[in-house]
Amino acid sequence: MEAGHHEAAWRLPESNPRADFDLSHWIRLATVAEAAKFDSLFLADGPALTGSGEFRPPGQLEPFTLLTALSQHTSRIGLIATVSSTYNEPYNLARRLASVDHVSGGRAGWNVVTSAGADEAANFGLDDRPDHAARYARADEFLTIAKALWDSWEHDAVLADKESGRYADPNRLHAVDHVGDHFKVAGPLNVERPPQGHPLLVQAGSSEDGKNFAARHAEAIFTAHQTYERAADFYRDIKTRTAAAGRHPDSVVVLPGIVPFIGSTEAEANDLARQFDDLRVPEYGLSQLAWNLEVEPSVFDLNAPLPDLILQRPKLQGSQSRSDLIIDMAVREHLTVGEILSRLGGGRGHFTFVGTPEQATDTVISWFEGGAADGFNVMAPALPSQLEVFVEHVLPILRGKGLFREDYSGATLREHYGLAVPPNQFRATS
Amino acid sequence: MEAGHHEAAWRLPESNPRADFDLSHWIRLATVAEAAKFDSLFLADGPALTGSGEFRPPGQLEPFTLLTALSQHTSRIGLIATVSSTYNEPYNLARRLASVDHVSGGRAGWNVVTSAGADEAANFGLDDRPDHAARYARADEFLTIAKALWDSWEHDAVLADKESGRYADPNRLHAVDHVGDHFKVAGPLNVERPPQGHPLLVQAGSSEDGKNFAARHAEAIFTAHQTYERAADFYRDIKTRTAAAGRHPDSVVVLPGIVPFIGSTEAEANDLARQFDDLRVPEYGLSQLAWNLEVEPSVFDLNAPLPDLILQRPKLQGSQSRSDLIIDMAVREHLTVGEILSRLGGGRGHFTFVGTPEQATDTVISWFEGGAADGFNVMAPALPSQLEVFVEHVLPILRGKGLFREDYSGATLREHYGLAVPPNQFRATS
Incomplete structure (x- = not known):
């Protein structure tokens, strides 16, 4: 789907509709982003076809394979x-x-998701996904094990003493x-401790389970909000929960998504947004809305609001935060289904900005x-074209105000985010 | 372990003992091998620490991560x-x-193993590995599914019709x-059909289960034999089984391993082999022998033959072909345990050659x-140094006889091996 974050981006004249499986497209994106000194590239993903494929590219390269390839064409940007x-x-x-952290020189990050879709479950032997709480309980145990495995080699475990023939000190290689x-895992890992200690841990769900999980484990949070108020509420909430979990609030960075439609005037920006909107195929948007809200597309009427059956039921077992966001937005703004589709077309629920570079700068500042973000996940509606517009017209204004780096000061993703290498749990502190 | 295939390679003066996690080492190996026009690089692997680590590097980068990185520094060699x-x-x-096949331009191969070790099982929730036949039954079903998933996008499934907004033809995207x-998998895969149709399928076990699996699925077989006679028997056997499985015998290539110690004279070659042998730590070899034969190291006496308890028991559930090979070699050549360790030190049971370039050439020819090999898996005892010796001194003689390519004639791994892209099972032939 990486002709851009807007669902119809692949239809633009300048777009490469086969971008997903064209490595040269990705190398160009990574090169543009690194030249602009962004912290990282972020790939959303799930282990199933996205929709039917009829109206939007439904697949992509397995993300760590792609990022590993890109790590060899870049030297600083996080992956x-x-x-x-x-x-x-x-x-x-x-x-x-x-391994990705090793070959990238400490630039790997993992966005932990619990997979909300029944279509995903069906690729792994299940008739339906495990319920929401069970998925997060498994994720919590999974992270506990992963951290122990990453710590299982102390940094000085390898002696490499050619003279004596002793390679490693077995007392510094730790079983888990x-x-x-959910799991029984012996360890140790068969890979040396990664350069970052632990690859950066990212989380993106905003349900209760998701926020509690983030408070315990996440170092960066990608999050979707339609308004400043909602974003600020979330920010306060997550920092409070992080502190309650015994961690410093600064040990997690909160990064809302923003889908920027930038024009040199407001009118131009509106024209640009309309150009994308006109390329939408409503049938696609309906199928995605139905997927998110777990109903059949036939329940919707483009000219009517969301039906009561959606507004009056208990929480879903799927993607709670995204379905809650859609319903909240629809009710607050009295949107018809057709208007909802238009709003979701750009970034699936992420904050869509339409305006001039100066207005974009004022908004992100x-x-x-205002305590709603530590940074942003810039989701350009078309790639690379609209990313290049953002880099060329918005970043210089932020740089002029000292709010965006002129160059990388560190080499690893953790350093870009100002986060420390975690201590090794198996290492006695002296 | 990739300072070399000899277990003590990391102790040589010229070796980088941290080679496993040093990408520059691997880039050099890949570059040397590609400049020499080898078919492919092959990485052995297992999901557990190899031994205690005390006397030999016990880990390595996850192989597909490493090969994906190397794919960006090479353009032809198979991975x-x-x-x-x-x-x-x-x-x-x-x-x-x-995905690896896509980013490498059709150079990916998968050596399918069923994981013989109890140490591996313990990293995946099991108290012991599943038994030998059950592992192969799962592997057979696994391959059937993987092939269907690779076929799930027909080559012309993507329309990318910007005008109409139709991206793909859902009738050419196939559920599995x-x-x-063992499995329930819905599909389709969320990745386009790989450039090779299916990544090349490789197999390396020589047990009855392993050979029957290879006859059904393998396109290349890595195999270990101590003598020409054993290799020729295996070659005839596997080609016969392949034909019996309804496949052309030429649709699988048989590639025995060879560990070459090359000197300009026999005496020099023997000195080289002795230099490696002198660096072995017997304690390491004993632990590996005990692991392969599934006994405690204490049952062995370095100066005595294998104990009767090993010779007189039924087949193991672990690595049958390797344990059978060791016992066969020990009995045939009346070896003491100490002599067995020396023989296994170079290549864990693969054919070890010691001699001049001319003798090496005569042997492989x-x-x-003589119908024992379609090619060879060259396992240099030290890397890259002994690979460079092989490239510089043995390959030119083979080239002079027209038995080794001067340059690549194809772009994909299948083309290097002379194997066709498999037909798509979901495509009606016209």
């Missing part, structure tokens, strides 16, 4: 991929993440011996200074 | 990694393999809907022309 804790094994995934509700 | 069918999910692994003894 964050979404991988499911529900449909992977901790030993395998911890090993892959450690985890036995829990107001969120940042 | 084959070992991955377990016992401790992975078909959807995830099929997707990763397809597999329901079997006699195996090739």
Whole structure:
């Protein structure tokens, strides 16, 4: 889907509709983003076809394979991929993440998701996904194991003493011996501790379970909000929960998504947004809305508000935060289904901004200074074209105000975010 | 372990003992091998620490992460990694393999292993590995699913019709809907069909189960034999089984391993082999022998033959072909345990050659022309140094006889091996 975050981006004249499987497209994106000194590239993902494929590219390269390839064409930018804790094994995934961190020189990040879709479950032997709480309980145990595996080699475990023939000190290679509700894992990992200690841990769900999980584990949070108020509420909430979990509030950075439609005037920006909107196929948007809200597309009427059956039922077992966001937005703004589709077309619920570079700058600064964001996840509606517009016209204004780096000061993703290497749990502090 | 295939390679003066996690080491190896026009790089692997680490590097980067990185520093050489069918999910692994095939331009190969070790089982929630036949039954079902997933996008499924907004033809994206003894997988895959159709399928076990599996699925076989006679027997056997499985015998290439110690004279070659042998730590070799034969190291006496308890018991549930090979070699050549360790130190049971470049050439030609090999897996005892010796001194003689390519004639791994892209099972032939 990476002709851009807008669902119809692939239809633009300048777009490469086969971008997903064209490595040269991705190398260009990574090069543009690194030249602009962004913290990281972030790939959303799930282990199933996205929709039917009829109206939008439904697949993409497995994210860590893609990011590993891109790591060899870049030297500084962080590389964050979404991988499911529900449909992977901790030993395998911890090993892959450690390996990506090694070959990238400490630039790997993992966006932990629990996989809300029944379509995903059906690729892994299940008739339906595990329920929401069970998925997060598994994720919590998964992270506990992964951290232990990443710590299982102390930094000085390898002696490499050619003279004596002693390679490593077995006392500094630690079994994990985890036995829990979901997993039993012996360890140690067969990969040295990653350069970052632990690859950066990212989280993106905003349900109650998701926020509690984030408070315990996340170092960066990608989050979707339609308004400053909602974003600020979330920000306060997550920092409070993080402190309650015994961690410093600064040990997690909160990064709302923003989908920027930038024009040199407001009128131009509106024209640009309309150009994208006109390319939408409503049938696609309806199928996605139906997927998110777990109903059949036939319940919707484009000219009517969301039906009562959606407004009056208990919480879903799927993607709670996204369905809650859609309903909240629809009710607050009295939107018809057709208007909802238009709003979701740009960024699936992320904050859509339409305006001039100066207005964009004012908006992100107001969120940042107003306690709603530590930074942003810039989701350009078309890639690379609209990312290049953002880099060329918005970043210089932020740089002029000292709010965006002129160059990288660190080499690792943790350093870009100002986050420390975690201590090794198996290492006695002296 | 990739300072070399000899277990003590890391102790050589020229070796980088931290080679496993040093990407520059691997880039150099890949560059040397590609400049020499080898078919492929092959990485052995397993999801557990290899031994205690005390006397030999016990870990390595996850192989597909490493090969993906190397794919960006090479353009022709094939990239084959070992991955377990016992401790992975078909959807995830099929997707990763397809993705590596995409980013490498059709150079990915998968060496399917079933994971013989109890230490591996303990990293995946099991008290012991599943038994030998059950592992192969799972592998067979796994391959059936993976092939269907790779075929799930027809080559012309993507329309990318910007004008109409139709991206793909859903009738050319196929559900798999597999329901079997071990797996239930819906599909389709969320990755386009790989450039090779299916990544190249490799197999390396020589047990009865392993050979029957290879006859059904393998396109290349890595195999270990101590003598020409054993290799020729295996070659005839596997080609016969392949034909019996309804496949052309040429649709699988048989590639025995060879560990070459090359000197400009026999005496120099013997000195070189002795230099490696002198660096062995017997304690390490004993622990590996004990692991392979599934006994405690204390049952061995370095100066005595293998104890009767090993010679007189039924087949193991672990690595049958390797334990059978060791016992066969020990009995045939009346070896003491100490002598066995020396023989296994170079290549864990693979054929060890000690001699001049001319003798090496004569040997590989006699195996090739005598119906024991379609090619070889060159396992240099030290890397890259002994690979460079092989490239510089042995390959030119083979080239002079027209038995080694001057340059690549194809772009994909299948083309290097002379193997066709498999037809798509979902495509009606016209």
